[in-house]
Amino acid sequence: MNDAPSPVPPLPGWRHVYSGKVRDLYEPDGSVVGVALRDRHGDVVLVVASDRVSAYDHVLSTPIPDKGAVLTALSLWWFEQLADLVPNHVVTTDVPVAVAGRAMVCRRLEMIPVECVARGYLTGSGLAEYRNAGEVTGIELPAGLVDGSRLPEPIFTPATKAALGEHDENVRFSVVVDTVGPAVAEQLRDLTLAVYARAEAVARERGVILADTKLEFGTDPATGDLTLGDEVLTPDSSRFWPADAWEPGRAQPSFDKQFVRDWLTSPASGWDRASDVPPPPLPPDVVARTRDRYLEAYERLTGRALDL
Structure with missing residues (x-):
C-alpha cells in the first residue's frame, strides 16, 4: 500500500508532472523561462528531492528536515567522482529559489x-x-x-x-x-x-x-x-x-532511515504493519536521529559539512 505524496508547490517556469515516494518531477512550461531552458539544454526535467520518507511501502506523514538537500548534494558529489566512468543526466543546479539546494535540472532520458x-x-x-x-x-x-x-x-x-x-x-x-x-x-x-x-x-x-x-x-x-x-x-x-x-552475523547499523523502521515495528508505535492503516506520525526524537544519520553519511563520505 502507498499513501499519496503531499501536494507540491508551483514553480515559475515549470509544470509539475509526477510525484514519487521522495522526488517530484517538473517539465518546462510554455513561459519565457521554459522556452529558454529548452533552447539552451534540449529536453530537460527538474528533479526535486523532497523531505518525504517512506517505509514499508508507505510515504509517512512526517518529513525528515533537510533529507532532500542531503540526497541532492550527495548525488551531485558522487556524479563528480564517477564522471570518468559513465555520463550522468545532470545539466545544471541553476533552479528556482524555492527548491535551491534540493533540485537539479537534468536531461530527460x-x-x-x-x-x-x-x-x-x-x-x-x-x-x-x-x-x-x-x-x-x-x-x-x-x-x-x-x-x-x-x-x-x-x-x-x-x-x-x-x-x-x-x-x-x-x-x-x-x-x-x-x-x-x-x-x-x-x-x-x-x-x-x-x-x-x-x-x-x-x-x-x-x-x-x-x-x-x-x-x-x-x-x-x-x-x-x-x-x-x-x-x-x-x-x-x-x-x-x-x-x-561491522560484525557479520547480525543486522548492521546503517546510515539511513533505520531509526524510522525500528520505531515503526516497535510496540511504542502501536502500528500493525499487516494492517491497511497508515503508519502514525514519527516522534521528534526519531526524526532528529534520522536527520543526523543522513547528515553524518554526507559528511563522512565527502569529508565536508553540508551548507544548509
Missing part, C-alpha cells in the same frame, strides 16, 4: 526498465534468497555466509522496476537480456559493477562500508549513450555501514 543492483555484502533480500536456495538471482554463493558477510566478489543482482508502492522483484541476468538485449544487458552489468567498485573504494577510505547499491540508467536521446540517472549512492539507494561497527 529514455529510462531502462531495470533496477541495476550491485552487492558486495550479503543482507536484505539477497540474504533471504541465499538462505532459501544458496544463491542470489541465480548466482551461487559459498556455504556458511551470514547476515553482513562480505562476498568473494561483488555481484550484479538486477531487479524489475515495480509500480509506486510495490516491491521490486529480484531477477536473473537472463531476464535483463530478454528485456533489453544481450549487448545492453552486459553494458548495464559492467557499468554497475564498475560504479560499485569505485564507490566501495572511496567509501572504505572514509571508514564506511558500501554493502550494496541500486542504480538507474537511461539512454540519452541525443547521443544514444547509456547514462546514469535518478539519484546515485545515497542512503536511500544504498546500504552504508560504519566500518568500525
